[in-house]
Amino acid sequence: MKQLKTSLEQFAITTYLLKWTLLVLPVSLVAGSVVALFLWLLEEATNYRYAHTWLLYLLPLAGVFIYWLYNKWGKEAAGGNNLVIDEIHQPGGGVPAKMTPLILVTTVITHLFGGSAGREGTAVQIGGSVAQYFARLLKLDKEDVRILLTTGIAAGFGAVFGTPVTGAVFALEVLALGSIRHKGLLPCLMAAVLADFVCTAWGIHHTKYHISFASISHLQDGWLLVKVIVAGVAFGLTSFLFATTTHSIQHFSNRFISARWLIPVAGALTVILLTFVLQTSDYLGLGVSNPDASAVTIVSCFRPGGAAYFSWFWKLLFTAITLGTGFKGGEVTPLFFMGAALGNTVATLTGAPVDLLAGLGFIAVFAGATNTPIACTIMGVELFGADNLLYYAVACFTAYYFSGHSGIYGAQRIAVPKL
């Protein structure tokens, strides 16, 4: 910027933004609506499972069905989130349109039969494949396809969690470890805001979390800061453990189980077995809330006594097995669960405020596992308010470092190493 461009490039910028408003509009409308449908189906499936607990016994069959579906119809869609990220870095065959129905149906199946999984991966894939569909329809050039796919991620993320600003920043931060490139910054925000608006207009409500602890003045309590740093280290190590466990389960089951369709069966049987051993179904499904008031859920983790010491570990194991053996869904809601539960445990052990630490774990384990510390700091604000912003940043940034160069998205490039 040694030389000021004094030509009125503001006109070019206006044209650019108008063009992107038009491009983003259909993507957000469709993605927001499909995500709304998805969230509604998910809620129905979850409630149905609570009412019919025997459905868990059919999880092995559900796994075989999901395997068959992808094998028959969607081999090129199996890459999931990684495919979307890869296509942004290096446009190739494109994200197939059938990714949307496939991931939607298989995620709902996973949840209906008690697999432990999330939502964001599904929403991001919906956003990505919807974006690709319009990109193809409109014959966009490579550069524009990239931006439109990124807005698809933003739309999916913004809609599924009701956090549009986080969605926009997340879409730009998740592509490569250690950087945010502002390419398509405003289009991403438009997409996320619109998709969230559409999703809400369909009547979808998001769970409200509440941190009543409010730091009146930053650093007035030096000990609390120390506890938050320690917790941040634990959160980052948990991200690392989850990513490596999931990858290892995937790797070893592919290596030792040669009949591929048996992999989800083995996974499902392990989930059933663990449920019996632990005598609880708390770690099945999404885990946001539960009709059983004594169950461990994300919501309960915000209360003292709302989680057992090792709840975070069990959720980690259930999810790593579910997703590592071919079931479908996102990783993020389980990451929220692990984080909130671990936060609860750390708070109990150190005497820190439980709701604060649960909230910090919620965002920080996710930050570590996806390498998006700034987006997750903003998510803290969007979900829990501004009072503890400093602690959000400390927890997320620390977890980001301690997850190392691991992560749940193998397609994520390393832009700036952490050391």
Next chain:
Amino acid sequence: MKQLKTSLEQFAITTYLLKWTLLVLPVSLVAGSVVALFLWLLEEATNYRYAHTWLLYLLPLAGVFIYWLYNKWGKEAAGGNNLVIDEIHQPGGGVPAKMTPLILVTTVITHLFGGSAGREGTAVQIGGSVAQYFARLLKLDKEDVRILLTTGIAAGFGAVFGTPVTGAVFALEVLALGSIRHKGLLPCLMAAVLADFVCTAWGIHHTKYHISFASISHLQDGWLLVKVIVAGVAFGLTSFLFATTTHSIQHFSNRFISARWLIPVAGALTVILLTFVLQTSDYLGLGVSNPDASAVTIVSCFRPGGAAYFSWFWKLLFTAITLGTGFKGGEVTPLFFMGAALGNTVATLTGAPVDLLAGLGFIAVFAGATNTPIACTIMGVELFGADNLLYYAVACFTAYYFSGHSGIYGAQRIAVPKL
């Protein structure tokens, strides 16, 4: 990240972070303390000027003195913020240690005699030169010098505005237009938090701003969003206008006034003349607050009727003249003023909430002029709370686009073009 590094790099990360804690400690302690001294002197100088309005007549002399000081003692320090940014991109001669006393003294002089300027530039230069001093003392290698200088920016910014999280993100976002590289993310946060803590421990208080308007649900009011977008465009154009006006004044005065010491004299005389023509001293100095309750200040802009239609323009002109003719100080507080005043005007014209629009202008004109939309969105949270996060992002991102490839820091590289 195709390959997971399963070696326990967490140990290396721990060592890295301990090293940086030790490196950041002295920088933050000294920078935070010097910034505290600076803010105290600034307050004293501002109050003294309010009590002795005739000081304005000495502004031309003050300008000559500043010119003489830099000419005699600090030619290599005259690059100011740009020098700090340049040294991070391409370590060269280094940031001289005498930059700290020079910029501190000359900024206080500028304010004492009624120049219209800010604080952040001074604080960033203090942080940068303190960091460079320790880097030299400890014989750090190039890469570490870069990171330490960046933490210096974070420390200065975090301390001067009492916004540590913004300070950390700002330091990483300001280096190159269109990107944030997470190199030194946690060291920057540590530096900003510590420096802010030290500065506060010295008894420095920051002005509190308040937006009572709270958007209960995002987008419940579509018209307000439209108004915010329109305001965002206006904010971005104002950033552009300020940057180009300052550069032009600098350029033309250097071209047409061959006796260099006459340049600040001409600038000072113009400031005095404008003060007489406008019959107000509201646009002199920092402009945060004023003993005269009817004066236009940043604080008053948050009230209906707290600014005239063209207050933003006059502050722009006063500041561009002051800084464009060689007086010293930052640009950011005047940018806050322009933004808040313009927000007040836009709110009055469109019927939007005045405090909300003033707050948005406060952060967004700054976002456009420094090309730091994400840092400024976070600043909104740190200063005004979480309620209107969506509007912060919309205003800052929009202003970021509409300022074009201009900006107040000539040394800022273009990493990712806006189009």
